[in-house]
Amino acid sequence: xxxxxxxxxxxxxxxxxxxxxxxxxxxxxxxxxxxxxxxxxxxxxxxxxxxxxxxxxxxxxxxxxxxxxxxxxxxxxxxxxxxxxxxxxxxxxxxxxxxxxxxxxxxxxxxxxxxxxxxxxxxxxxxxxxxxxxxxxxxxxxxxxxxxxxxxxxxxxxxxxxxxxxxxxxxxxxxxxxxxxxxxxxxxxxxxxxxxxxxxxxxxxxxxxxxxxxxxxxxxxxxxxxxxxxxxxxxxxxxxxxxxxxxxxxxxxxxxxxxxxxxxxxxxxxxxx
Amino acid sequence: xxxxxxxxxxxxxxxxxxxxxxxxxxxxxxxxxxxxxxxxxxxxxxxxxxxxxxxxxxxxxxxxxxxxxxxxxxxxxxxxxxxxxxxxxxxxxxxxxxxxxxxxxxxxxxxxxxxxx
Numbered sequence: 001x002x003x004x005x006x007x008x009x010x011x012x013x014x015x016x017x018x019x020x021x022x023x024x025x026x027x028x029x030x031x032x033x034x035x036x037x038x039x040x041x042x043x044x045x046x047x048x049x050x051x052x053x054x055x056x057x058x059x060x061x062x063x064x065x066x067x068x069x070x071x072x073x074x075x076x077x078x079x080x081x082x083x084x085x086x087x088x089x090x091x092x093x094x095x096x097x098x099x100x101x102x103x104x105x106x107x108x109x110x111x112x113x114x115x116x117x118x119x120x121x122x123x124x125x126x127x128x129x130x131x132x133x134x135x136x137x138x139x140x141x142x143x144x145x146x147x148x149x150x151x152x153x154x155x156x157x158x159x160x161x162x163x164x165x166x167x168x169x170x171x172x173x174x175x176x177x178x179x180x181x182x183x184x185x186x187x188x189x190x191x192x193x194x195x196x197x198x199x200x201x202x203x204x205x206x207x208x209x210x211x212x213x214x215x216x217x218x219x220x221x222x223x224x225x226x227x228x229x230x231x232x233x234x235x236x237x238x239x240x241x242x243x244x245x246x247x248x249x250x251x252x253x254x255x256x257x258x259x260x261x262x263x264x265x266x267x268x269x270x271x272x273x
Numbered sequence: 274x275x276x277x278x279x280x281x282x283x284x285x286x287x288x289x290x291x292x293x294x295x296x297x298x299x300x301x302x303x304x305x306x307x308x309x310x311x312x313x314x315x316x317x318x319x320x321x322x323x324x325x326x327x328x329x330x331x332x333x334x335x336x337x338x339x340x341x342x343x344x345x346x347x348x349x350x351x352x353x354x355x356x357x358x359x360x361x362x363x364x365x366x367x368x369x370x371x372x373x374x375x376x377x378x379x380x381x382x383x384x385x386x387x388x389x390x
Contacts, residue, residue: 211303
């Protein structure tokens, strides 16, 4: 899916793409898609070594709608290194499951703010409400590390240094910020770093100049109509297992159901070829 | 299940889909009405358009405007006005056309333009 998204970025934004991955994932993609496609999608490649112990212990439940769930490894340790790893002066750091279906991200370039990320967000199913506003009831506002803009300036550099410091002392910060549960989440780490860099002020980092739209892993994707349009199945808020059909067009979207993304990836590739 | 109840449930489903599609359309238009220039981002609305026109008509060539973050951004009024006005007209016309299509649709299939799917 990262390759499809890299091609979507090239199509809609026309900027260089750097992919951070490990040797195993890179080799698998070369084998599945061929080096020509990979070379077309990726301008800069950063290969990292995974921390095996972390990989085996940090697991989370992934859903393919509410009918299927699996507990799998959640490898997300390196996001705090993004500032050091990015070869660019200005970077938009994206999750591979954030589908770029418009030129909205272009609004970030040359911003007055050296670092931006969202705490406000919108569910595509407007009738559904998830409580995801804080790390816990008595903690700070939760930022989403899904999309982060940063420019190579001291402010952004300090922010990522704080992220690394929190990562290395995670149990201390888990207690300090009353973060429940054992899973390591970048959303939480970035939220704590935002609170610290803002001078211990809630919502201390500015938001991106657009709304972060999300579907959840309870939802599914029916079809990729084009490189900027998909049809979704959104689980009804009052009837789990039943869906609302929805057409999504010309806006970027965070799709949390990874299996759904894999099912449409070949169609999306065709639209992009 | 009676025929009447089946129809009522179908209608409820249609209304839910319509409401959601309306919200999605609104989100798209809001995105179109957001304009970024020189590191600032502006929400294009009648207030901004009128204010920029007022500044332009008072004989000024450029002015400092506050963007959505309240950052001061220096803009060339002539170019800025032309850009926001054309974006506003284009976006609201698209909204009008798409909204019209939605409210005329009487089934989930037509709401989502699924006839050929």
